[in-house]
Amino acid sequence: MEDEARRRFLGVCLGGLGAAAAGGVLWPVYRYLTPRSGDEAGRTFSMAEQDLPEGAVKFFDFAGSAAVLVRKKGGELVALSAVCSHLGCIVQWDKARMSFVCPCHGGQFSTDGVVLAGPPPRALAKLPVSVAKGVITVG
Amino acid sequence: MILLDKLYEWLDVRINAREVVARELTGYLLPRNINAWYSLGSVLLFIFALQVVSGILLLIYYVPDADKAFTSVATIMNQVPFGWLIRMCHAVGSNMMVLVLLLHMLSVLFMGSYKRPRELNWLTGFILLSLVQAISLTGYLLPWSQLSYWATTVATNSVGAIPVIGQFLVEFLRGGKQVGPHTLGRFFALHVALIPAGIAALIGVHLFLLKRTGISSPPFGRSDTSNHWTGESYHYEKHPGGIPFFPNYLLEDLRSISLYLAFFLAVVFFNPYVFFPSAAFVPANPYLTPAHIKPEWYFLANYQTLKIFPSEIIGLAVQGLAMTFLALLPFIDRGAERHPLKRPVFMTCTVLGLLLWIGLSIWGHYS
Structure with a gap:
């Protein structure tokens, strides 16, 4: 009986040591493989206000993903994620219709990002945008 | 444990797992006088596995492009979390693999385990040594440092001493007149694909031969119960009353692997740059040869031999002869x-040969 208890105790100790060793190996490997947060270049984006006339759009990298800045008729500025809410393709600007079209499955979005047609389940995500001293800043 | 037992039972009724375990593990008996030197093969398997895993991890961030290779290695070392650990394990591990492989071969030499019927075990082991040296040499170039660049220049240049086809071979190896981006591409393909596949295949052949001949008994220690091969026909060397591989010798293997890990990690954590001269930290510059460029420690004897002989071809021929002699040793040394x-003659020759190799290496290091 005493032998059995000792055996179980040693088994638990060995299991604990094994688990600690596995953790010691797996943690560095996990950290090595985890994407680095600092890698996502461009947490803010700036451009001169004069470079974006009415009816024009500007695509850019934002926090590791694609985004778009659009100046609507009347001068209002909107910044949107350019990632389609359906399956993650990048939307394209349809100048004739003044709307965004997803080339993958034909989803359509208004200049405010609202779904006009097609399969996308939600609007394009809006990004914070501000204008100061003639410079547009997103983020 | 109950779950494991059930899984084992589930497997057993389908593939007769108990029979495999009885034959290959608990019923696989090893000589009663077996010693710790026999576990070096398992240590080498462990090192190879570690090299493969750390190599795959390095491939994630390494860029095999002459313009980006050095920066990508610097990024792994300085920016990727634990990148330094993965890279150091790979770099130090490659040196350790050569060291343990040499020890394994020395133990086989001293215990006479290369003798018949195990000539092919020795031969495959010898080819494995050459492949491990080749994988180390090709890996040396990949960081694209001054050390990488010029050590590879010198190493590939020595092939040029071969008459008639020498210069063609040098250019073929380099993919051009001098070491450059094409060399990096070639060495990268050799290092990560061709040579590892060759090593894995040859390890398979080596283990297959070991299983077919049966493990040899050490020529000393406790009394031996083996039924030895006599040469008339095929005969598997059994060890009745021997030590079961599982769990007994597996624990011995694990002990040796743990001891190796202690030594290996001590180098990785406390002296990781022991194998890195200062030229390893400077990007390759094809227009500036650094002073005193030296190969890795296990090529120092070859390097010094080439320097001693006035003619490069004689230096190469001497090395080729020595390597051929070693490879064919079981066919030359045929005593039982x-x-x-x-074996006084053998012992004298081996010890003198070893001293010569060590002496040449030290001379090469300080020359």
Whole structure:
């Protein structure tokens, strides 16, 4: 009986040591493989206000993903994620219709990002945008 | 444990797992006088596995492009979390693999285990040594440092001493007149694909031969119960009353692997740059040869031999002859006696050969 208890105790100790060793190996490997947060270049984006006339759009990298800045008729500025809410393709600007079209499955979005047609389940995500001293800043 | 038992039972009724375990593990008996030197093969398997895993991890961030290779390695070392650990394990591990492989071969030499019927085990082991040297040499270039660049220039240049086809071979190896981006592409393909596949295949052949001949008994220690091969026909060397591989010798293997890990990690954590001269930290510059460029420690004897002989071709021929002699040793040394102390000529030659190799290496290091 005493032998059995000792055996179980040693088994638990060995299991604990094994688990600690596995953790010691797996943690560095996990950290090595985890994407680095600092890698996502461009947490803010700036451009001169004069470079974006009415009816024009500007695509850019934002926090590791694609985004778009659009100046609507009347001068209002909107910044949107350019990632389609359906399956993650990048939307394209349809100048004739003044709307965004997803080339993958034909989803359509208004200049405010609202779904006009097609399969996308939600609007394009809006990004914070501000204008100061003639410079547009997103983020 | 109950779950494991059930899984084992589930497997057993389908593939007769108990029979495999009984034959290959608990019923696989090893000589009663087996010693710790026999576990070096398992240590080498462990090192190879570690090299493969750390190599795959390095591939994630390494860029095999002459313009980006050095920066990508610097990024792994300085920016990727634990990148330094993965890279150091790979770099130090490659040196350790050569060291343990040499020890494994020395133990086989001294215990006479290369003798018939195990000539092919020795031969495959010898080819494995050459492949491990080749994988180390090709890996040396990949960081694209001054050390990488010029050590590879010198190493590939020595092939040029071969008459008639020498210069063609040099250019073929380099993919051009001098070491450059094409060399990096070639060495990268050799290092990560061709040579590892060759090593894995040859390890398979080596283990297959070991299983077919049966493990040899050490020529000393406790009394031996093996039924030895006599040469008339095929005969598997059994060890009745021997030590079961599982769990007994597996624990011995694990002990040796743990001891190796302690030594290996001590180098990785406390002296990781022991194998890195200062030229390893400077990007390759094809227009500036650094002073005193030296190969890795295990090529120092070859390097010094080339320097001693006035003609490069003689230096290469001497090395080729020595390597051929070693590779064919079981076919030359055909005596049945395996005890090292009962083979005075062999012992004298081996010890002198070893001293010569060490002496040449030290001379090469300080020359």
